[in-house]
Amino acid sequence: MTTERSGLLLSACVALLIGVVATASAIATASQAILLDGLFNLVYFMVSLATLRVSRLASGPDDERFPFGYGYFESLVNAGKGLLILGVSGFALFDATLTLLEGGHRIAAGLAIGYALFATLICSLTAWVLGRTLHHVDSPLVRADRDNWVVNSVISGAVLLAFCLIPLLQWADWQAPIPYIDSLLVIAVVVLCLGVPVRMASGAILELLNRRPPSAVAVPVRAAVERALADLPARRIHVRMVRPGRTLYVVVHVVLPDTYPVSSVQQFDAIRERVDREVRDAYATPVIDVVFTASDRWAEWPELSSER
DSSP, X not given: OOSHHHHHHHXXXXXXXXXXXXXXXXXXXXXXXXXXXXXXXXXXXXXXXXXXXXXXXXXXXXXXXXXXXXXXXXXXXXXXXXXXXXXXXXXXXXXXXXXXXXXXXXXXXXXXXXXXXXXXXXXXXXXXXXXXXXXXXXXXXXXXXXXXXXXXXXHHXXXXXXXXXXXXXXXXXXXXXXXXXXXXXXXXXXXXXXHHHHHHHHHHHHHHTTOOOOHHHHHHHHHHHHHHTTTSOOSEEEEEEEOSTTOEEEEEEEEOOTTOOOOOHHHHHHHHHHHHHHHHHHOSSEEEEEEEESOXXXXXXXXXXXXX
């Protein structure tokens, strides 16, 4: 898998496969934990169909309908994934709690162990393949899917170990805890993994709200801009940036003294080329605007009078 589309297509197909197998296994085993896994993956498959479409749009050029490109669609999809998973998690937590209060229920341990082993292997393999894909393409969509499959593999492994307790408890003739294992598994999985969809949704929503990118991105880019403009007698340099999805939008206002000599427009274009080259060394997919002015009025926004 060396392209973004092939990685996303693999993720969607695996999600559908596990969703179908998990749903059938949940009916056969009466396991809420397996049903939760099936719901997660079926939801993820449906969102993955939208992800494939967004991937194609985001990698294309701007157009008249969306003059600033389709980068925000990537953030929108990741926010939707996180919120949908949170919704499924909340439903599963509520249902498992009710079952636990009613005395729990027994499941078919042998089939449950078989499913958990299957899910652990498939999720781990998918996470590994997507990790390899990220060596060839830097995609926030593939990265979100890779993180999802890493979490899924850890969850499936933990569920496998928990299901293996059932035959051990039966062998030890300790029957009392067995009806509670499945519901406790659901609650533990939801509580321990709640941070993943929360981070996914909150990060994407902040991107949609045009919050500045994290320092790991913003600091090197700002340093690259200042390095490219180091030989100019600039009175002030304002650098503002947002990152919807994979695209980093950088707006640079350079305030020059009134006496700065200007020989031609090409003089400024050469400086812009230098800024673009430096920034691309720090971030692969930027869109850069460099504005030169002699007045702070054109560089400062009333709401953003201090440097961010």
